[in-house]
Amino acid sequence: MLQLESVNSFYGGSHILHDINLEIEKGKIFAVLGRNGVGKSTLLKTIMGLTSSMTGKLLLNEDDLSTKTTFSRARAGIGYVPQGREIIPDFSVKENILMGRFADINGKVEIPELVPELFPYLMDNLNRAGGLLSGGQQQQLAIARALATNPDILLLDEPTEGIQPNIVEQIEECIITLNQKLNLTIILVEQNIRFAKRASHGFVFLDNGRVVLTGKGAELTDELANKHLTI
Numbered sequence: 001m002l003q004l005e006s007v008n009s010f011y012g013g014s015h016i017l018h019d020i021n022l023e024i025e026k027g028k029i030f031a032v033l034g035r036n037g038v039g040k041s042t043l044l045k046t047i048m049g050l051t052s053s054m055t056g057k058l059l060l061n062e063d064d065l066s067t068k069t070t071f072s073r074a075r076a077g078i079g080y081v082p083q084g085r086e087i088i089p090d091f092s093v094k095e096n097i098l099m100g101r102f103a104d105i106n107g108k109v110e111i112p113e114l115v116p117e118l119f120p121y122l123m124d125n126l127n128r129a130g131g132l133l134s135g136g137q138q139q140q141l142a143i144a145r146a147l148a149t150n151p152d153i154l155l156l157d158e159p160t161e162g163i164q165p166n167i168v169e170q171i172e173e174c175i176i177t178l179n180q181k182l183n184l185t186i187i188l189v190e191q192n193i194r195f196a197k198r199a200s201h202g203f204v205f206l207d208n209g210r211v212v213l214t215g216k217g218a219e220l221t222d223e224l225a226n227k228h229l230t231i
């Protein structure tokens with residue numbers, strides 16, 4: 001279980017997240033929802049230790065990670081797929097994937113097991129430069145790189161944003177498969193309510209850096225989404 005207790009998070013002097021309390025159960029998909037600029041990406045960055053500072057507590061299976069470095073959090077089992085994917089364009093597909101192994105405590109150097117099944121295109125193009133891939137293929141690559149860290153929890157920041165519609169469904173299926181086959185806990189920042197409704201076991205709506213509503217997946221309705229997502 002991942003727990004945030006009274007978490008505040010800052011970029012320099014800008015106080016972005018205020019008094020966040022959340023519990024994310026192991027093996028569940030948890031959706032982080034809200035309008036643009038409310039702090040969804042900042043929540044993932046805070047969990048990963050990528051904001052300037054945080055106060056409060058971040059506990060992973062009762063281990064206190066609050067003051068740990070990003071590297072230690074990755075080693076503790078938190079994998080991250082950032083918004084915009086941030087693959088290295090001049091590195092090959094293989095090099096991009098294996099970069100994730102920096103955080104694997106078992107010191108493995110091979111491609112993660114599920115990658116051939118989930119992303120056959122990547123396996124067929126291991127020597128291709130990452131920058132030559134389409135948006136959807138780069139998203140697959142960013143997920144494969146995060147899997148190489150051997151995570152227990154995967155943080156996904158708008159994984160279907162800017163991806164051609166025919167690939168969106170593949171990415172969605174892949175997220176559900178990762179949850180079901182690897183029992184991966186997934187924290188999903190998502191603008192696509194249809195997918196959040198379909199996949200998530202729990203959700204939070206943020207507004208202005210604060211939690212305004214949490215609930216279980218089945219409680220996520222279009223009415224709630226309209227209420228919290230329209231301006």
Ligand SMILES: Nc1ncnc2c1ncn2[C@@H]1O[C@H](COP(=O)(O)OP(=O)(O)OP(=O)(O)O)[C@@H](O)[C@H]1O
Nearest residue numbers: 011014016034035036037038039040041042043083
């Ligand atoms: N590096 C930064 N330095 C200072 N302020 C930042 C930084 N990154 C984000 N912010 C501010 O933090 C607030 C929350 O931004 P964040 O990107 O977390 O929102 P979001 O809900 O993910 O938005 P979107 O849906 O547009 O991605 C915004 O006011 C944004 O301007």
